[in-house]
Amino acid sequence: LLAHSYRSQQAYDSASREIEAILGDCHDEEVLGEAHRLKIRTLADQGKTREAVQAADDLVNKCATVTNLVEAARAYRSDNRPEQAMEYAIRAQNLLGEDSSFLDVLSVANELYLLQETDLAIPLYERIIDPTSDSPFTRRLVHDLIRSDQLGRALEITRGVRSTTDGTAFYYEVEAGILEEVGDLPAARTVCQEYLSEHPDDASMIVRLAVIEYRASNNQEVDRLLSIPIEASTLSLNDSIQLSKLYNLRSRWRESLDVIYEARRRFYDEGEVHATYIFLFMLVNKDECPWLEPTRVEIGSAVCAGRCRESRLVAHRKPSRPIQPDWRDPSYTPFGCQTTWQDVRRSSASQREFSSAGNT
16 A cells, blocks of 8 residues: 555655565565556656566466456556557456456456447446446447447437436537447437536537537527637637637638637647647638737747747736837847747647737
């Protein structure tokens, strides 16, 4: 327990000392097995994946149980070697029998799920979970069924959970998504409206309903939904992209770019969000957007100085005179000593600080 505690706090040196002490002094096989597995996880946590793989191989060669084989699969997966990880996962699956414990079946199912082997994971999850109750494993089963295109079974489970519990947004969203996928837009609309009747401020469900209404060519309802205030900083990446596209389709250019720009700041490492921003920017009707040609630079504006050889971000400004967009003189300092600049190229962190004002 102490070693687990150290590992959870990322105190890996202390965790390793406790593990080595157990391996040197303990004679209980069950405790030794757990210590070996904890050693493998601790090595992987530190990025020492090759050492973790070697320790996992040694453990399996000594005792090839389901638990140890799953641990080896995890180690190889952490080392970005999915084929070897799959070999160990299959060996673990082959050891499962009618009398296998819940934890053994669950550990194999989880590893197959993480390896995206949905056809193999589904029967294992169905073997051990109650499909009418909400749990992380029920959700994984639903994901696997969708991945394997078993939409009917996934829909059956989501409805079963909703009928026996209060239901969470997850099951409403999945059911609406499946119904939308198969083209039953009225039923998908009903599911969204049912959830929003109890949770009217749920931004994700508002976006999903707006997408459904757009597909149904009900533009008046789309505009009504888009008029509901939505805090862009709370949206997932997918919801941000969907909402920005809806704003764009309804010619609400600035709102479209504001939402996708905020998504770029929050999901900076996701290539899709940057590609979407460029795509949507190209669709903007420039004649309707005088704000694309500003005459003032505000806090958060990105500007070019020195013939655009150096990009800078306005980080701070005391009250001063307005500036004119004249950057021809490389030595020109618009706000004199009253302005604080940040070099945009300095780091990705500074790029993340761009506000929506940086759109211009």
